Amino acid sequence: MEIVLVNSPLFREKKENHDPDDFLPPIGLGYIATKLRENNIDCLLIDAVVNNISMYNLIEQLNSMKPIFIGMNFFSTNLSITKEIVESISFETTFIAGGNSVQFLYTEIFSFVTKNKIIGVIGDGELITIDIVKQNIKQSPITINEIYTNRTLYKVDSTSVYFPKDISDITLDRSFFTNEPLTSKINNLREISIITSRGCIYNCAFCGAARKLNKHSSVRERSAQSIMKELDYIEKTYINVRSIRILDDLFLKNNQNIKKAIDIFSPRKELLWRSMAHTMSFTKSSQEGINSLKKSGCYELSIGIESGSEKILRMIHKPNQIDNIKDIFKKIFFAGINVKGYFIYGFPTEEVSDANKTLSLALELTNMARIYGVVFRTSVFQFRPYHGTELYNYLAEENLLIKEMGEDLFLSAEIGRSQFNFNAGNYGNMSQNEINYFIKTTLLLNEGVESSIFNLPIISNLLC
Ligand code: B12
Numbered sequence: 223m224e225i226v227l228v229n230s231p232l233f234r235e236k237k238e239n240h241d242p243d244d245f246l247p248p249i250g251l252g253y254i255a256t257k258l259r260e261n262n263i264d265c266l267l268i269d270a271v272v273n274n275i276s277m278y279n280l281i282e283q284l285n286s287m288k289p290i291f292i293g294m295n296f297f298s299t300n301l302s303i304t305k306e307i308v309e310s311i312s313f314e315t316t317f318i319a320g321g322n323s324v325q326f327l328y329t330e331i332f333s334f335v336t337k338n339k340i341i342g343v344i345g346d347g348e349l350i351t352i353d354i355v356k357q358n359i360k361q362s363p364i365t366i367n368e369i370y371t372n373r374t375l376y377k378v379d380s381t382s383v384y385f386p387k388d389i390s391d392i393t394l395d396r397s398f399f400t401n402e403p404l405t406s407k408i409n410n411l412r413e414i415s416i417i418t419s420r421g422c423i424y425n426c427a428f429c430g431a432a433r434k435l436n437k438h439s440s441v442r443e444r445s446a447q448s449i450m451k452e453l454d455y456i457e458k459t460y461i462n463v464r465s466i467r468i469l470d471d472l473f474l475k476n477n478q479n480i481k482k483a484i485d486i487f488s489p490r491k492e493l494l495w496r497s498m499a500h501t502m503s504f505t506k507s508s509q510e511g512i513n514s515l516k517k518s519g520c521y522e523l524s525i526g527i528e529s530g531s532e533k534i535l536r537m538i539h540k541p542n543q544i545d546n547i548k549d550i551f552k553k554i555f556f557a558g559i560n561v562k563g564y565f566i567y568g569f570p571t572e573e574v575s576d577a578n579k580t581l582s583l584a585l586e587l588t589n590m591a592r593i594y595g596v597v598f599r600t601s602v603f604q605f606r607p608y609h610g611t612e613l614y615n616y617l618a619e620e621n622l623l624i625k626e627m628g629e630d631l632f633l634s635a636e637i638g639r640s641q642f643n644f645n646a647g648n649y650g651n652m653s654q655n656e657i658n659y660f661i662k663t664t665l666l667l668n669e670g671v672e673s674s675i676f677n678l679p680i681i682s683n684l685l686c
């Protein structure tokens with residue numbers, strides 16, 4: 223085997239009650255695998271996440287396959303696991319480290335103790351990986367600290383020969399994915415995920431996709447024709463698929479994208495779709511425009527609300543007024559579109575009073591949705607500093623980073639959905655118990671449990 227691509231495991235051990243339908247396919251790795259196959263390079267994609275492969279089992283598999291190259295993605299949340307994998311490989315190979323976080327993590331990755339070579343790739347990987355494997359790289363590496371031996375770093379920025387300027391022609395061989403189509407937990411529809419753009423135009427202080435962290439690569443969108451061609455293929459190949467999930471960082475960016483989405487999906491009467499949006503995406507939208515979005519098949523928008531406190535929203539660079547947010551949601555709900563709202567508790571400087579505002583906003587939006595006969599569901603996280611983000615850098619400069627990220631076993635036991643529960647310490651101005659209370663209560667809104675919320679002034683009595 224020339225190269226094995228690995229979607230790296232999030233946990234050391236296998237998880238009990240693992241349901242593959244809870245996990246999305248690693249589309250970025252799929253693009254790389256497709257290009258390798260198109261270039262007759264023998265390639266296998268192991269998705270350790272979807273297939274619930276423990277770190278130990280993955281190491282065993284790799285040690286028995288002995289590929290010439292191992293390409294793997296690296297995240298802040300599983301850095302110590304990827305370290306153990308790299309350090310446990312007992313045969314001679316070359317690691318290729320990729321993914322959005324490599325630009326911030328390469329010093330850590332290059333310090334892993336292994337005699338094997340590690341090549342870091344910052345940016346899009348599908349074109350450069352071909353030449354890495356063919357050992358024919360037509361670009362100079364970027365200079366790194368000479369303490370690293372056997373380590374090379376390439377940056378695929380917009381000046382690189384390997385930068386896919388036009389992402390419309392990049393094909394995806396979906397046979398690399400093992401769990402498609404998924405059955406959506408919210409409506410039982412068979413669903414396929416796609417990517418139609420790369421990059422985000424916003425600058426949220428906690429997010430690795432923020433524009434100012436990714437200036438090396440431009441925000442790119444596929445043409446409407448290219449997206450329609452992929453949808454034609456999906457409809458023909460997977461006859462029972464009724465839903466498309468668009469996994470872009472931010473699919474609906476502004477009025478122009480909203481119109482593009484309407485044009486793409488309106489003719490497909492059999493398909494519903496859902497995607498990410500930003501509250502600012504709708505600032506110039508009329509009610510009629512949002513109604514047309516619904517008519518085109520849009521049944522759910524995922525929107526990062528993050529906080530109900532304007533103080534926190536300003537700090538994280540989502541400076542929308544709460545009243546504006548409510549007005550926009552009213553229009554979306556009126557159009558008949560459901561919303562999945564993302565919230566984060568425990569931002570630096572966040573007080574219980576800020577968190578109360580978030581919980582109240584979540585409750586208000588839940589009730590508002592009911593009035594309009596749609597569903598507002600919440601997805602809730604504890605703030606964790608991802609490497610390279612504005613908040614991570616601030617905490618690092620002030621010497622305030624608490625600990626390495628690891629699974630939050632308490633939350634996993636209490637609320638399940640372990641793939642989202644990571645903890646890197648408590649950065650808020652409130653206790654961990656208080657944060658857990660807010661996370662649990664905001665999630666309980668999904669089950670119609672609101673009684674505890676009416677006791678807000680005495681939350682200390684309710685803390686677990
Ligand atoms: C969609 C998405 C997901 C999807 C799909 C993930 C996947 N594995 O593909 C889901 C929801 C499953 C997901 C899960 C997680 N995600 Co996510 N995700 C994204 C998002 C919004 C878009 C990624 C995407 O598909 N982009 C489009 C495709 C084409 O690009 P790509 O995947 O980045 O791949 C390209 C390059 O990065 C590169 N590349 C990628 N991998 C590799 C590997 C090699 C060897 C090479 C050479 C190149 C290479 O080449 C690819 C093709 O050009 C990004 C934001 C962003 N802009 O990156 C966050 C992001 C990458 N995710 C993030 C995180 C933290 C996670 C989780 C760890 C969350 C968690 N559970 O705690 C998990 C990781 C699970 C896993 N192992 O897959 C963070 C990473 C930050 C960090 N420092 O760790 C990001 C940056 C968002 C953020 N919050 O800041 N994610």
Ligand code: SF4
Nearest residue numbers: 422424426429432471
């Ligand atoms: S809008 Fe979403 S993808 Fe863009 S920077 Fe903010 S959190 Fe990240």
